[in-house]
Every structure is written in structure tokens, then in C-alpha cells.
Amino acid sequence: MSEDRQDGLEAQFSQWRHYVQRRKELRTSDADELEDHLRGSVDELVGVGLHADEAFLVAVKRMGSLDDLSREFAREHSERLWKQLVLSGDTDGPARDTPRSRRDLFAMIACAAGAALTVKMPEILGKSFEDDPAFYGTNVALLVLPWLAGFLAWRRRASRAVVAVLVGLFAVGAVAANAYPLADESQSLVLTGIHLAIALWFVVGIAYVSDDLRAPRRRMDFVRFTGECFIYYVLIALGGGVLVAFLFGTFAAIGITPDTFVGQWLVPCGAAAASVVAGWLVEAKQSVVENIAPVLTRLFTPLFTAVLLAFLVALAVTSGAIDVEREALILFDLLLVVVLALLLYSISARDPQAPPGLFDKLQLALVVSALVIDVLVLLEITGRITEFGTTPNKAAALGENVILLANLAWSAWLVLGMVRRRTPFAAVERWQTAYLPVFAGWAWVVALVFPPLFGYV
Structure with missing residues (x-):
């Protein structure tokens, strides 16, 4: 087999393995076993006269659906789901992965605590929600999302240039949220708050894809991250609602009403910290929600x-x-x-x-x-x-x-x-990933250009 053809075949194997590894039901050893089987089938088909590309496609077809394979492995090893729910790393992986998982956990805790503290900082400095709700409406994303972006950038080992871009974009967001004289009843105030949050979420996306900025695959991974992060956040919010209900019920039994603590500390700090926790859960326990x-x-x-x-x-x-x-x-x-x-x-x-x-x-x-x-x-x-x-x-x-x-x-x-x-399906995927910057660009236009364009009304 020629060297170019061999390189092309290896690229196909690499792409196939990446897809297999997205199935968290499959261990690394499972993926190795499947790849060995696939390589054996390809070698056998090449031996009977098929071209390498044809042999690869036929061999993959013979293996059947990866979803079926994943379900079969899950049935045989159902205890893995419970491990993924309660452990922060893959217990079947090598021991050297444990320190990294621990570092991720500590980094998440630090960033979640930072988000909780930051969201309370304006009130500590004298700007309460009751006195200036408009400030919180436009700044809430600025108070929380930098910590999630920081966690992802740390986890991806983002370069200094990427970190500088992230800092610069959040600084631009701070200008959009605070530099314009927007009245409480202004239409531009609501538009700025909504679109600035969207724009800054795409800044989080830059941190997410910072390990491979140009890869369309990583942009689609960010789409998946967004959906899974939303699901985890909703689940955390539901759990938080149950916690608040029990808190009120138990303290009411002894004549204490924790309205101030819940309304001014537990809910805002918990909501801010939950955004970082949700991002960490997506990174650490993807398989739980992927199914x-x-x-x-x-x-x-x-x-x-x-x-x-x-x-x-x-x-x-x-x-x-x-x-x-x-x-x-x-x-x-x-x-x-x-x-x-x-x-x-x-x-x-x-x-x-x-x-x-x-x-x-x-x-x-x-x-x-x-x-x-x-x-x-x-x-x-x-x-x-x-x-x-x-x-x-x-x-x-x-x-x-x-x-x-x-x-x-x-x-x-x-x-x-x-x-x-x-x-081909790939054309649909490419179109959507290529269009993501358009959404981000429009969000920035509404947040930065619309207020002065319409006279801050």
C-alpha cells in the first residue's frame, strides 16, 4: 500500500476512533478492542483486492451501528453509569488521570466560589438589587460567565493570546453594559441585557474551543456543550428548589423564617456558582446526559x-x-x-x-x-x-x-x-458550525451599536 493511501487510511481510523470515544459507555480498552477488530477486517478486505477506502467503509458497515455497540456494552457493564454519576474521573483509566481529575475539581470549586462572590460584590459595595435592578439586568452575565470561561481556558491550557482575547471581549462587554446612559424603561436596556448575555456565551465558546480554534468539529462540540450545560443547570436548579423548600419547612418548625438568607445569599450565589458547576459536570460526566x-x-x-x-x-x-x-x-x-x-x-x-x-x-x-x-x-x-x-x-x-x-x-x-x-450529512454540520459567528456578531451589534443608534431609548 502506498504511503499516501496509508496516511489517508490512518486519518479515517483516527476520525472513527474519535467518534467511538464520544460514547462514554465504552472504555478505552473497549475502543482498542473495536479498533483492532476493525483493522483486522480492513486488512482482510485489502488482501482480497479492495482499495483501502472501500475496505474501510465495508468493514465499518459490517461492524454495525455504534449506537447498538454502545447499548450492548452498557447492558454488559451497567455499573459504569453509577460510577460516572458519583466519581469525577474514569476509574478504569490509568492512575495518572486521578490527579488531573482532582485538579479539575479544585479549579471548579475555586471558580464557582469566585462567581458566587462576584455576583454579591456589587451589593457589598453598596449597589443592591432593589436600588438598581437595571444594573444587574445588564451585568449578570459579566459577573458570572468570566469564571466559567476561565475554568474552560484553564482546562484547555489556553495560550496567552487566547486569554488576552477573552479578557478583551469581556472588557468590551463591560463597556456595553455600563457606559451607555440607559433609563430603566428603555427598550435598549432590555435588548442590551439579552444580547450581551448571548454575545458573552460565545466568548465562553472561544474558551471551550481554545485547544483547536479552527476545527469545525470543536464548534459542534461547543453546541453539544451548550445543550448539555443547560440540562445540567436545570437539574441543579430543580434540586436547589427542593433544598429551599426543605430549608423553609425545617426552620419554620422552630419559628425561624430564612427569607433574607435565601433571597439575598442562597439563591443568587447558588445560581451563579451553578453555571460553573454545570460546565464542570459536562466536562467530567458527559455520558450521564449524553444518553x-x-x-x-x-x-x-x-x-x-x-x-x-x-x-x-x-x-x-x-x-x-x-x-x-x-x-x-x-x-x-x-x-x-x-x-x-x-x-x-x-x-x-x-x-x-x-x-x-x-x-x-x-x-x-x-x-x-x-x-x-x-x-x-x-x-x-x-x-x-x-x-x-x-x-x-x-x-x-x-x-x-x-x-x-x-x-x-x-x-x-x-x-x-x-x-x-x-x-452528505457533513454538509449540514459544516453549514451550522460556519454560521455560529454570525449569531455572535449580531448579538454584539445589538449590544454595542443599537443603544447610541436609537438615542438610548
Whole structure:
């Protein structure tokens, strides 16, 4: 076999192994065993006259679905799930991994404590939430997310240049949140708070991918990280709610009402620290939620598809117009973002080797339905702006819907091609990862440019 062909084959083995290692049900020894079996099959097929690329594809096909293999290993070694729930590292790995896991745990605790302290620092310095709620509305992401970004940058051993970029972007965010004279009733105040949080989450993304900034695969890993971090945060919040309920109940039994402690310390500090803890959980215990999140996407994709189709049918039957007032705009934008999130996360969890199936057709119906609704909302917004003039809310909604329209339109085309077996799945994935900077850029534009553009109203 020629050297170039051998290099190409090794690259395929490397890509396949990376995909296998995302299945946390499989130990390193399991992955080694599967790779040995795959290499043996490839060598056998090359020996009977197949080209290396053909032999690799045939051998992978013979092995069957990696999801099936993962489930089989999980059934045989079900105790691993419990180990992953209670241990911070892979107990089956070499002993040298334990110090790293311990360092990650200590770093997480330090960053979580830093986030909890920072979120209380303005009040300690005399700026309470009751006196200036607008300050907290625009600054909450600045008080918390730098600690999560710092933890991820430390874990990735980010270079000094990347750290400097992170610090610079958070400094720009601080300017956007505090330099503009925004009144409490200003539309720009709400827009800045929402879009600055989104922009700074993408800064966290830079810290996440700092070990390989240019790799599209790492951007998709960040999409997966976002979804899993959200799930963990919700679970922590639910547990925190139970804790607060027990706290009130037990102390009430002895005549003490811990309102001040819960409202001023436990809830804000716990919420801030939980963001770092959730990020650490995703990094340390991915397999626990990796098995849940794809199930959630498969559950909610058909449900959201049914809701959107029902809405379009009702709109056609009633011949009514879509309300584009502020609350309705937020609702429709949120709906489109949820649709995009379902698409992104299902892409991140999909087996690239799997043929198109019923779920892909459901995704196509979901994206097309969202696309039609986006067009209708855009027409209504444009009509209102033409008739009554623009406002910060309408301008932001117009830009966001245009950006979503472009993404959903090309996504629908690519998913259609994939369902018809004319477009590879990789094209859908590349499109979504390449589009992430567009979302980040628009969030920065709204946070930095809109307030002065609209006279801080």
C-alpha cells in the first residue's frame, strides 16, 4: 500500500476512533478492542483486492451501528453509569488521570466560589438589587460567565493570546453594559441585557474551543456543550428548589423564617456558582446526559413540528394576521431559536454514518414550518416599520429574523438533499458550525451599536 493511501487510511481510523470515544459507555480498552477488530477486517478486505477506502467503509458497515455497540456494552457493564454519576474521573483509566481529575475539581470549586462572590460584590459595595435592578439586568452575565470561561481556558491550557482575547471581549462587554446612559424603561436596556448575555456565551465558546480554534468539529462540540450545560443547570436548579423548600419547612418548625438568607445569599450565589458547576459536570460526566439529551430532541422534535403545523393551518383557516407587538415578537423569536436549537443539537448527536430516516424527515418538516413562520413574521414586521417607523425592538427582531431566515432556508435545502441522499450529512454540520459567528456578531451589534443608534431609548 502506498504511503499516501496509508496516511489517508490512518486519518479515517483516527476520525472513527474519535467518534467511538464520544460514547462514554465504552472504555478505552473497549475502543482498542473495536479498533483492532476493525483493522483486522480492513486488512482482510485489502488482501482480497479492495482499495483501502472501500475496505474501510465495508468493514465499518459490517461492524454495525455504534449506537447498538454502545447499548450492548452498557447492558454488559451497567455499573459504569453509577460510577460516572458519583466519581469525577474514569476509574478504569490509568492512575495518572486521578490527579488531573482532582485538579479539575479544585479549579471548579475555586471558580464557582469566585462567581458566587462576584455576583454579591456589587451589593457589598453598596449597589443592591432593589436600588438598581437595571444594573444587574445588564451585568449578570459579566459577573458570572468570566469564571466559567476561565475554568474552560484553564482546562484547555489556553495560550496567552487566547486569554488576552477573552479578557478583551469581556472588557468590551463591560463597556456595553455600563457606559451607555440607559433609563430603566428603555427598550435598549432590555435588548442590551439579552444580547450581551448571548454575545458573552460565545466568548465562553472561544474558551471551550481554545485547544483547536479552527476545527469545525470543536464548534459542534461547543453546541453539544451548550445543550448539555443547560440540562445540567436545570437539574441543579430543580434540586436547589427542593433544598429551599426543605430549608423553609425545617426552620419554620422552630419559628425561624430564612427569607433574607435565601433571597439575598442562597439563591443568587447558588445560581451563579451553578453555571460553573454545570460546565464542570459536562466536562467530567458527559455520558450521564449524553444518553438523555438525544432522547429529548427525538421527543420534542415531533411535538414542535405538530405545534408549528397546527399553527400554520389555524392561520390559514382564520386568515388572521400575526401580532408583532413586543411580547409576540419575543415569543416568535424564542420559538424559532428553539427550533434551531433542536436542529443543532440533533445534528451534534446524530451518527454521521446513519442513513436518512423518519426522524430526518420530521426535522425537515420542522425546519420548513419554522421557515414559513419566519417569512410571515418578517412580512408583518416590515409592514409595521413601513407604516409606523422603527423602534429598537422591531429593528432587533427584523435583523434576527433575517439571520434566522438565511440559516433555516439553507438548512432546509441541505436537509432535503440529505433526505433524498444527494447531500452528505457533513454538509449540514459544516453549514451550522460556519454560521455560529454570525449569531455572535449580531448579538454584539445589538449590544454595542443599537443603544447610541436609537438615542438610548
